[in-house]
Amino acid sequence: MSADLITFLGEALIGIGRILVGRARLRHSDLMIAIEDCGPNALPIVALISFLVGLILAFVGAIQLEQFGAAIFVANLVGIAMAREMGAMMTAILMSGRTCAPFAANLGTMQVSDEVSALQTLGIPPMEFLVLPRIVALSLMMPLLTVFANIVGMLGGLLIGTLMLDITPIAYYNQTIGAVGINDWAVGLVKAVLFGAVVALVGCWRGMRCQRSAAAVGAAATSAVVLCIVLIILIVAIATVICTTLKI
Numbered sequence: 001m002s003a004d005l006i007t008f009l010g011e012a013l014i015g016i017g018r019i020l021v022g023r024a025r026l027r028h029s030d031l032m033i034a035i036e037d038c039g040p041n042a043l044p045i046v047a048l049i050s051f052l053v054g055l056i057l058a059f060v061g062a063i064q065l066e067q068f069g070a071a072i073f074v075a076n077l078v079g080i081a082m083a084r085e086m087g088a089m090m091t092a093i094l095m096s097g098r099t100c101a102p103f104a105a106n107l108g109t110m111q112v113s114d115e116v117s118a119l120q121t122l123g124i125p126p127m128e129f130l131v132l133p134r135i136v137a138l139s140l141m142m143p144l145l146t147v148f149a150n151i152v153g154m155l156g157g158l159l160i161g162t163l164m165l166d167i168t169p170i171a172y173y174n175q176t177i178g179a180v181g182i183n184d185w186a187v188g189l190v191k192a193v194l195f196g197a198v199v200a201l202v203g204c205w206r207g208m209r210c211q212r213s214a215a216a217v218g219a220a221a222t223s224a225v226v227l228c229i230v231l232i233i234l235i236v237a238i239a240t241v242i243c244t245t246l247k248i
Helices: 002-020 028-038 040-068 071-112 115-121 126-164 169-179 182-208 214-246
Strands: none
Touching (some): 002 126, 002 182, 028 040, 028 126, 040 071, 040 126, 071 115, 071 126, 071 169, 071 182, 071 214, 115 126, 126 169, 182 214
């Protein structure tokens, strides 16, 4: 299994290299469709979950900080947490269920119906024609979705700060601007790019290596989501240790 994954990653890297030199055989229409699916179509669910996460962070923080007369620091808590960790992580987990599973199911179904074999017979590399548009689309859209999630989550914190703690919107905004720095945004965006690549690669890998049966398609989609979530949490843990060690 691990050798197969390494082989798939090698093929993906070669395909990305062919894109950079303009020799990849992929249709721009497929890329645009994948971008639309991974980006604009995902905004409603990302907005809902991010807003609720911001609400929860602010509510929990407000209960504790209010005891010490430091309610204004709820803005720091929500802003830094969303920018560095929660925005990218929650968006990636959402995309694991919303996008990774369909990637695996779609490509697995194509394996069952021999569409992948037909492409190979015609001399069209399935990696470049089917996989690369999905990888590129999700890797490009994840940072944008993460920025959107961060802003919506901070608005959720603003709502709690305004309603529960009597913090004015201007004071909350100024506190957030002062607390969240460029490093916080950069850390979150770097994670977002990694998460996008991981989600797309795992979904495509499980789909392209799917066995030719209906049950195997379902198993591929399920295993892709589970593996994505595990890898996302693992990356977050490793990144946190590295950032703490380097004091980023």
